[in-house]
Each structure stands twice: as C-alpha cells, then as structure tokens.
Amino acid sequence: MFDRPESGERAVLVHIKLYAGQEDLDELKELARSAGAEVVHVLTGSRNNPDPKYFIGAGKLDELKAALQEYEADIVLFNHVLTPSQERNLEAALEVRVVDRNGLILDIFALRAKTYDGKLQVELAQLNHLSSRLTRGWTHLDRQKGGIGMRGTGETQLEDDRRQVGMRIKLVQSRLEKVVKQRHQGRARRKRSSVPNVSLVGYTNTGKSTLFNVLTGADIYAANQLFATLDPTLRRFDLAQGSEVVLADTVGFIRHLPHELVAAFKSTLQEATEADLLLHVIDANDSERDATIQEVNRVLKEIGADANPQLEVYNKIDLLDDFQPRIDRDAQGIPVRVWISAQTGAGMDLLLQALTEIFSHTKVKRLCHLLPNQGGIRSKLFAIAEVLEEEYTDTGGWELLVDIDQQHLGVLKEVDFEEII
Numbered sequence: 194m195f196d197r198p199e200s201g202e203r204a205v206l207v208h209i210k211l212y213a214g215q216e217d218l219d220e221l222k223e224l225a226r227s228a229g230a231e232v233v234h235v236l237t238g239s240r241n242n243p244d245p246k247y248f249i250g251a252g253k254l255d256e257l258k259a260a261l262q263e264y265e266a267d268i269v270l271f272n273h274v275l276t277p278s279q280e281r282n283l284e285a286a287l288e289v290r291v292v293d294r295n296g297l298i299l300d301i302f303a304l305r306a307k308t309y310d311g312k313l314q315v316e317l318a319q320l321n322h323l324s325s326r327l328t329r330g331w332t333h334l335d336r337q338k339g340g341i342g343m344r345g346t347g348e349t350q351l352e353d354d355r356r357q358v359g360m361r362i363k364l365v366q367s368r369l370e371k372v373v374k375q376r377h378q379g380r381a382r383r384k385r386s387s388v389p390n391v392s393l394v395g396y397t398n399t400g401k402s403t404l405f406n407v408l409t410g411a412d413i414y415a416a417n418q419l420f421a422t423l424d425p426t427l428r429r430f431d432l433a434q435g436s437e438v439v440l441a442d443t444v445g446f447i448r449h450l451p452h453e454l455v456a457a458f459k460s461t462l463q464e465a466t467e468a469d470l471l472l473h474v475i476d477a478n479d480s481e482r483d484a485t486i487q488e489v490n491r492v493l494k495e496i497g498a499d500a501n502p503q504l505e506v507y508n509k510i511d512l513l514d515d516f517q518p519r520i521d522r523d524a525q526g527i528p529v530r531v532w533i534s535a536q537t538g539a540g541m542d543l544l545l546q547a548l549t550e551i552f553s554h555t556k557v558k559r560l561c562h563l564l565p566n567q568g569g570i571r572s573k574l575f576a577i578a579e580v581l582e583e584e585y586t587d588t589g590g591w592e593l594l595v596d597i598d599q600q601h602l603g604v605l606k607e608v609d610f611e612e613i614i
Contacts, residue, residue, distance in 0.1 A: 203266040204230040205257065209249060209273065210239040216294060217481070220447070221272040223398070224294075228301050233264040247286065248279045254286060261289060270297055295322060298447070313372065317365045324358050388429070389438045389552055392465040394493065395474035396485040397445025400508040404474060404535040405442040408544075432549045441468070446492045466498045470551060473505045477532065478512035504547060505530040511537045518543050527551070556596050558613035559605060565589040570608060577601045 204225050208218045218235070225232050238253050247254050248271065257269065268290045269283070275293040283291040292300070299322055302315045393401045409428035426442045443465055465471060473489060475482055493499045510516045511534040518540025521530035528547035533540030558581075563571055571591055574580060578597035586592055594613065597605075 202229060202231050202268070203233050203264065204268045204270050205260050205264065205266045206232055206235045207249065207253075207257065207269060207271045207273075208235065208237050209243075209253075210237070211241075211243065211273075216272050218272065221270065221294070224297050224301065225270055228297060228304065230268065230270065233266050234260045236260060243273070243279075246279065246282050248273065248275055248283070258287060261287060268292065270294075309372075313365055313369050317362065317369060320358055320362045320365065324355070324362070389469040390441065390467065391438050391470045391472055391548070392441045392443055392468035393472050393474055394443055394465050394489060394498075395445060396476065396479075396489055397447050399445070399474045399476040399479075399485075400535050401442055401445060401474045404472075404506070404508060404533075405440060407535050407538065407541060409440055432545060432552065438548070438552070440472075441465075446489050465493065465501070466496055468498070468501055470548075471498065471501050471503045473503050475505060475507050476509050477507040477516075478509045502551075504528060504551065506544065507532045508535055510534050511539060520547055552598075556598055557602075559595055559597055560611040560613055561591075561593045561595060561605060562586075562609040562611075563591045563593065567608065570604065573604055577604065 206218075206221055206225060208216075208221060218237070222232055222235075236253065236257055238249065240250065244250055249257065260266070261269070266289065269287060269292070271291065271293045273293060274295055275283070275291070280291050280293060299315070299319050303319065305311075393405055395401050405426065405428070409430045427439055429437050429439050431437050471493070473486075475486060479485060490499060493501075507530060510518065510532050516532065518534075519532050520528050520543050521532075523529050528550055531540060531544045531547050533544055535541070561574065565588065567590070571593065574593060574595055574597070578595040578601065580593055580595050582592075582594040584592045
C-alpha cells in the first residue's frame with residue numbers, strides 16, 4: 194500500500210464537469226493557494242457520471258499520470274468529493290497523495306485554527322472525515338488474546354484504528370460540550386446587559402475580517418485568501434449617542450461547505466444563530482455574488498439563523514467603476530443594504546448610521562431631575578445618551594431630557610425621572 198508523504202506542495206488540480214452549478218474551478222485554485230500549494234497544472238474534462246473506481250475514466254487517469262511526471266507534482270487535488278475507495282484506488286495508481294475537496298478544506302481549517310475551541314472543532318471534523326477512510330491495509334496485524342476461549346484471530350488493526358478514532362471523537366465532543374456551555378453563559382450575560390449582538394456572516398474572502406477591524410479597532414488577521422481567519426472573535430464597539438453593540442466575526446462560508454464542518458462548527462456558528470442582527474457581507478465586485486448570497490442563506494437556514502434580521506453590506510465598491518457609497522431602504526424606510534469599502538473607509542459613516550437607525554427602537558426618552566450633588570450622573574448622561582434639552586433648576590440642579598438606550602437605564606436608578614411617551 195502507498196505510504197502518504199508528510200507534505201506536498203506542487204499540485205495538479207482535477208476539475209471534471211458533471212452538472213450545472215457545481216464547484217467553481219477558480220475557487221479550487223484559491224483553496225489550493227490558501228493551503229500553501231503551488232498549482233502546476235489543471236486537468237479538466239467532462240463526464241455524465243463519475244467512474245465508480247477512479248472517479249475519472251481510464252484515459253483521464255493516464256493523462257493525470259503523465260502530468261504528474263511532466264510537472265514533477267507530488268499531490269493531486271480534486272474539485273469533487275471522492276469516496277474512500279476512489280481515493281485509495283487513485284493513490285495506489287498514481288503513487289502520490291490524493292486529496293478531495295472536503296479534505297482540502299479541512300486541511301485549510303487545521304492550518305488556520307489558533308484557539309483551543311477552534312482546534313477542537315477542526316479535530317472533530319477531521320476525525321469524522323477520517324473514520325470513513327480507515328482501510329483494511331493492516332488486517333494481517335492481528336492482536337492475539339490469551340486465556341482459554343480467548344484464542345483466535347484477535348482484534349485486527351482496522352478494528353483497533355476504528356476504536357481509537359471513536360474514543361478520540363467522544364473525548365473531543367465532551368470537551369466541545371464544555372466550550373459550548375461557556376459560550377452560552379457568555380451570551381446569556383450579554384443578553385442580561387441588553388447589549389445587542391451583531392454577527393458578521395458571509396462568503397469567505399468578502400472582507401469580513403477587514404470590516405471587523407475597521408469597526409472595532411481590532412487587529413485580527415485579514416488577507417486576500419479563503420478562510421484567512423477561522424476562530425471567532427468578539428469585540429464591543431460604539432454607535433452614536435453612547436450606545437454600543439457586541440460584534441462577532443464568524444467563519445466564512447463556501448459553496449457546498451462539508452457537512453462535517455457545519456456540524457463541528459455549530460458552537461462557533463451559534464453566535465450567528467443568537468444574534469440580534471446579521472451583517473451579511475457581500476463582495477460587490479464578485480460576478481457570482483448572487484450565487485454566493487444564496488449559499489450563505491442556505492447555510493444560515495441549516496444552522497437555524499435564517500429568521501434573524503439581516504443588513505446586507507456590499508463591500509469592495511472601490512473595485513467598481515464610479516460607484517458611490519449609499520444606503521438602500523425598504524418601503525418603511527428601514528436600511529436593508531449599505532454599499533461600502535472597508536479597505537478605503539468609503540461609506541463607513543453610512544454603515545454606522547444604518548446600524549444606529551436599526552437599533553434606535555431600543556431608545557427611550559426620560560426627563561431626569563438631577564440634584565446639585567449629582568453632577569457625575571449628568572456628565573455620564575452626556576457620555577452615553579443624547580441630551581435633547583437641559584435647564585437649570587432654582588435649587589442649583591438640572592433637568593435633562595435625554596434619549597437613552599435601554600441598556601443604560603441602570604444609570605438612572607438614583608435619579609428622579611419621568612417617562613416621556
């Protein structure tokens with residue numbers, strides 16, 4: 194049986210046209226580049242149905258062998274999902290490492306994961322992927338058991354591998370359950386504080402992390418590659434008049450995202466599920482943007498976040514010809530779409546304006562009667578609320594009419610105030 198090498202960087206890509214709407218070849222090239230591979234050749238073709246043994250036909254298999262020799266490649270990347278037997282048969286015939294689309298995405302995720310929970314989620318996805326690819330390559334290595342009635346062929350290596358993988362899956366799942374519980378407690382605390390939760394969602398490489406950095410002043414990794422960032426990051430940032438939100442940057446989606454990844458990353462994607470608002474970041478310059486929008490909405494439906502309010506953010510307008518930032522509104526005048534460039538900063542003021550309008554329903558008016566010794570509260574009200582009117586009282590205090598977010602009403606617990614309807 195062929196021994197897999199530890200690394201392979203010169204890659205031959207295989208893209209077979211089977212049906213309309215399948216994975217894009219350019220996307221496979223980007224995935225390969227994100228994984229650190231150098232694409233030296235692309236093999237294309239078309240079939241009505243995949244070959245059961247090799248996925249490709251005998252003629253294409255010979256072409257692939259010739260390309261591997263000509264370009265001295267050491268890995269083959271398929272833009273398709275291979276069955277375990279197809280993957281094994283191809284490796285035996287080609288004598289190089291063969292990775293299908295799901296395996297390639299898993300490899301990129303393993304490369305990007307930095308935090309404890311991110312690594313756990315990647316490992317769980319990899320173990321689930323591996324469990325279906327354990328082969329009977331070592332059945333001659335039987336484990337003998339001693340004792341009367343216990344002699345015989347014993348436990349095969351395959352059975353031992355499966356048992357080891359199964360035990361590891363259970364261990365990782367138990368650790369992930371603790372992570373999920375901790376995340377749930379964190380979200381519960383944010384809910385109690387009445388701070389709105391906003392999650393960035395969107396297709397991978399649409400500029401979510403760049404937008405996150407611009408809004409929050411964070412410095413998370415952002416690059417022009419697929420899945421540049423993987424681990425979820427949360428930061429608070431201020432809107433107008435002292436109101437604030439918690440912004441979460443989640444993993445980017447991709448067409449036909451492997452199911453085991455969606456399942457493994459549900460604890461990460463839970464931030465989107467429980468968000469008060471989804472900022473759906475879209476590459477305005479992408480010729481396939483309608484298809485990517487549909488794919489993101491499909492994944493949101495799969496994780497149960499499709500009913501959450503959305504604000505579409507069309508990013509990268511600096512790549513369009515003569516396009517100006519703007520806000521698109523629905524029939525009720527509520528912002529539904531904002532056109533910006535996170536890279537240049539164009540339209541960022543409009544995005545903040547749209548967010549402020551969307552969350553304005555949480556604002557309430559209060560007429561506050563402050564005593565002369567409550568000057569500290571007065572200063573705080575100017576910092577966290579919009580002061581509409583202010584008058585001095587005969588006793589040396591103040592009367593302030595403020596428009597204040599409900600999350601800050603705790604400031605008024607020691608204040609004599611009236612509700613204004």
